[in-house]
Amino acid sequence: MYTIKHNELSAEEFILLWETVWGPGPSLEQTRLAMEHTIFRVSVFDGDKIIAMARMIGDMGLDYYIKDVIVRPEYQGKGIGRLLIEELLKFVNDNGICNTGVVVELCAEPDKIPFYQKFGFDANEAQRLKMMYQVK
Numbered sequence: 001m002y003t004i005k006h007n008e009l010s011a012e013e014f015i016l017l018w019e020t021v022w023g024p025g026p027s028l029e030q031t032r033l034a035m036e037h038t039i040f041r042v043s044v045f046d047g048d049k050i051i052a053m054a055r056m057i058g059d060m061g062l063d064y065y066i067k068d069v070i071v072r073p074e075y076q077g078k079g080i081g082r083l084l085i086e087e088l089l090k091f092v093n094d095n096g097i098c099n100t101g102v103v104v105e106l107c108a109e110p111d112k113i114p115f116y117q118k119f120g121f122d123a124n125e126a127q128r129l130k131m132m133y134q135v136k
């Protein structure tokens with residue numbers, strides 16, 4: 001059986017999981033700062049092995065943004081991605097102001113859009129603008 005943990009995901013675990021799917025991860029220093037300022041982290045364990053994570057950044061009142069949804073490749077297709085998204089949406093439901101609408105956003109590669117559509121997400125005509133800003 002899997003264990004679900006809230007707000008315990010460490011920078012080291014984050015980098016480890018990132019590297020199972022996306023190649024070399026970010027620095028430990030940057031990741032520690034990011035974990036500290038993330039409003040909700042969910043991680044899933046099989047025994048003592050971390051097998052999935054997702055996190056949410058945002059302002060709690062109006063906007064929530066889903067980041068870094070990752071299931072270890074050998075554990076994909078078993079419902080763990082669904083579990084992650086349901087945990088994130090439960091967090092929004094538990095923390096948002098009752099009877100108000102809040103925006104929940106994310107950015108997905110085209111082949112992952114059908115996965116997110118299962119939970120009610122849909123693409124609009126807005127384009128994602130991005131740059132790698134060099135901090136001096």
Ligand SMILES: CC(C)(COP(=O)(O)OP(=O)(O)OC[C@H]1O[C@@H](n2cnc3c(N)ncnc32)[C@H](O)[C@@H]1OP(=O)(O)O)[C@@H](O)C(=O)NCCC(=O)NCCS
Pocket residue numbers: 021068069070071072075076077078079080081082083107108109111112113114115118
């Ligand atoms: C995307 C990802 C999180 C999905 O996790 P998963 O554990 O494999 O997904 P689940 O098994 O929970 O699937 C849930 C449902 O989505 C469907 N699904 C999963 N991936 C899909 C895809 N790429 N396209 C269409 N449907 C998909 C499943 O068939 C399942 O459908 P069902 O509930 O109707 O049976 C996982 O593939 C992953 O970590 N990929 C690598 C990292 C990544 O790209 N993350 C997304 C960043 S935007």
